[in-house]
Amino acid sequence: MSKSENNQPSIMEALQEAKGFLQTNGREEGVAELLLMFHLGCNKTELLMNLREPMDAVLYSAFKKDIEEHAKTGIPLQHLTGEEEFLGRRYYVNRDVLIPRPETEELVLGVEELIHKHLPGQDLTIADIGTGSGIIATSLKLAFPQANVIATDISERALLVAKSNSRTLGADLTLKHGSYLEPLGHLDTRVNVLVSNPPYIDEADKEHMADTVKNFDPSLALFADENGLAAYKAIISGLPEVLALPAIVAFEIGWQQGAQVRDLLLSKFPKAEVEVRQDINGKDRMVFAWICE
Structure with missing residues (x-):
């Protein structure tokens, strides 16, 4: 898998890593995509368009921390993001x-x-x-x-x-x-x-x-x-x-x-x-x- 010049994972790599980690820990892997969009501040289309781009180190660290906390404790995605959609x-x-x-x-x-x-x-x-x-x-x-x-x-x-x-x-x-x-x-x-x-x-x-x-x-x-x-x-x-x-x-x-x-x-x-x-x-x-x- 390709790495960026500063050895940070691409967005795609970060996503796949998170999905695998959640699956291994018995959690829904779909949380990874939603949480990644939250940290990147993008929608699904924008995410797909930028999958090969390197992920910012600070954002990657925060994303990884939230994924690990969700896997360990079950804390809902909405408590990590502080928001949910309704109508x-x-x-x-x-x-x-x-x-x-x-x-x-x-x-x-x-x-x-x-x-x-x-x-x-x-x-x-x-x-x-x-x-x-x-x-x-x-x-x-x-x-x-x-x-x-x-x-x-x-x-x-x-x-x-x-x-x-x-x-x-x-x-x-x-x-x-x-x-x-x-x-x-x-x-x-x-x-x-x-x-x-x-x-x-x-x-x-x-x-x-x-x-x-x-x-x-x-x-x-x-x-x-x-x-x-x-x-x-x-x-x-x-x-x-x-x-x-x-x-x-x-x-x-x-x-x-x-x-x-x-x-x-x-x-x-x-x-x-x-x-x-x-x-x-x-x-x-x-x-x-x-x-x-």
Whole structure:
């Protein structure tokens, strides 16, 4: 393999070396390409065009260090880069918040669809419960600029991340600290759209999770009691006190929780139209409710 004049590896050599190292250590080799693009500040096309170029020594050292840390500890790529994409926008993330996932994009798009169907042109007050990095609240504020969007979280550190993201992306959110619906009780207004991606994993399932998740995502945002249903029960029980009917309620769920969350909603609102939707992988992932009375 060719070397540059200062004996630094080419970009291609650095990439192949990293892929092999990750594979040997049981990690996904695709992380190498993504991490290399981050360090080079380039996209996929630019990377391919410059594979034979020598890699800067400082960048190579930093890239190699991150590859070795990921291989050793499982630290997610997003914690090394400090960012993740969600619905075409870049968000800052750290260990205080969940890393945005594609399934949550489907949740947001489903909420937008229901707003256009049921509440077109209306003054909206939207609440995102357990906002984390602020991806849901920020996305909905940018989709509906005239809406009053409230984002709550029990973690003050998570709210700092949400505040940073909303400001960077130009979304004017109302951020409130507290558990589930508690912050909404202190407001003068009720909400007609409520969405949440709450903790829904049973503690008993922790041992079966990948180390990249269980050792790095915040436990507060992952795990819930009562077979993972505690958050839904807490939120749904308080809905009559915070909703302005008619209203839309939307949850992300664990793939085995669709029937239970649907039944929880119907027990509180027997006449609601409740739908369990599957994600792109064919698993139950979202529950949407249209509540008129």
